[in-house]
Amino acid sequence: MTVLIPAYEPDHRLLELIANLQRVDSKMHIVVVDDGSGEGYRDLFNIAGAAGCTVLIHPTNQGKGLALKTGFRHLIEIGxxxxxxxxxxxxxxxxxxxxxxxxxxxxxxNELVLGCRYFTGKVPFRSRFGNSATRMVYTLTTGRRIQDTQTGLRGFSASMLNWLCQIPGERFEYEMNMLLAAQEEGIRMYEVPIDTIYLEQNKSSHFRPVADSVKVYAPIVKFCSSSLLSALLDFALLFLLQLATGSLLVSVAGARVGSSVVNYSMNRRFVFNKKQKPSVLSSAPKYFALVVLILMFNYGFMYLYNESFGLPLIVAKLLTEGTLFVFSFWTQRQFVFRAERLPRSHSSRVSKHAS
Known part of the structure; x- marks a missing residue:
């Protein structure tokens, strides 16, 4: 078994990890990828190489995702x-x-093995919040729950190496994309509880809060953008058609049809962009059936919140739109724009061993 360690500007803890692993198994194959750390870290990587590790070098920092892929490709090349x-x-x-x-x-x-933390004890706020947020995004996106979506401790069989190299992503978003790809490919996930350890409030992390978060949350960001653009188009068409026809019914219906067609096109091409897109004949009827269903739900939820619960109209509207946003995103990803694939089990399992 190989242990693959991507490293960017590491400290003595990398060497300690290598030494500790070799104490457990002196014949363990360890591959370290220097992700463009620079000359200031050359001695440290030389020590790792002298200790028997295979050290692969990126001349510049390319991101954790590409560092992992470099390691995977190396393993493929050596057979x-x-x-x-x-x-x-x-x-x-x-x-x-x-x-x-x-x-x-x-x-x-045949399963993707995840070392999952349960975030007990003193956990930095950004780490606890970040994992909760990505866990919510993953659950919303796939309809399935994983305890630790940000874990860097993951295990794969050799048969998965080619698949791992094909998953998009260069930096931290690669790990989320991997989980999404596993769900779509029907690869089961096996969760193993591990200790939750954060040293010095996780100062060594190279996660970029803004740039990397945008990439990690890309599915939701793209869906929000598509929905916003469609809403603006709906608003503009409503007024233009009202000026042109003077009919409120024609204006509302025309604006909704026009914005729905544009929203469908954007979602199919950019938001739920997959290697094997479902055909228009397959996805369009589902999408527009969903549009009708959401219109019905919109009225139903508004009536429920406003009339039955007595909530103010604006509160009822916000709750309704929030509920339908989640429902629409999940339905489009899971049913409307879902790529065809052979049926395989895609559940996750949790190890019963205690951490």
Whole structure:
């Protein structure tokens, strides 16, 4: 089994992790990817190489996703037939937990193994909030729940290496894309509880709060953008048609039809962009049936919140739109624009071993 460690500007904890892993298994194959750390870190990587690790070098920083892919491609090139476990270089993953992931990969070769933290004890706010947010996005996107969507401790069999290289993403968004791709491909996920460790309030993390968050939350961001543009178009068409026809019915209906057609096109091409797009004949009827259904739900929820619960109209409208936004996103991803694939099991399982 190979342990793959992407590293950008690491400190002594990388060498400590390597030494601890080699104490557990002196023959362990360890691959370290220097993701453009620069000359100031050359000695540290030389020490890792002298310790028996394979060190792969990026001349410039390219991101965690590309660093992982460099490691995967290396394993393909050398003809590795064993699995691989990815671990972070900052000391957050204990050798004992890494060994448990290795064992889980051996026992579950057809599943993506995740080392999942349960965020007990003192956890930095940005880490707790970030994982909660991405967990919510993943659940909203797929309809399935994973305990730790941001874990860097993951295990794969050798048969998954080519698939891992094809998943889009260059930086931290790659790990979320991997989970989304696994769901779409029907690859089961096996969750192994691990210790939650944050050193120095996670100062060593190279996660960029704005740039990387936008990429991680891209599915929701694109859907929000598409919805906003369609709403603006609906608003503009409403007034233009009202000026042209003087008929409110024609204006409302025409604006809704026009904005719906544009929204369908944007969602099919850009928002739910997949390698195997469903055909227009397959997706369009589902989409416009959803439009009709949402119109009915819109009235129903407005009546429920405003008339039955007595909420102010603006509050009822906000609650209605929020509810239907979640419903629309999930339905479009799971049913309207879902690519055709052979049926496979795509549930996740949790190890019963205690952490």
């Amino acid at each position: 590795s037939t064993e699995g691989v476990v990815c671990a972070d270089s900052d000391g957050q993953h204990l050798p004992s937990d890494i060994m448990r992931i290795i064992a889980a990969v051996d026992e579950n070769p």
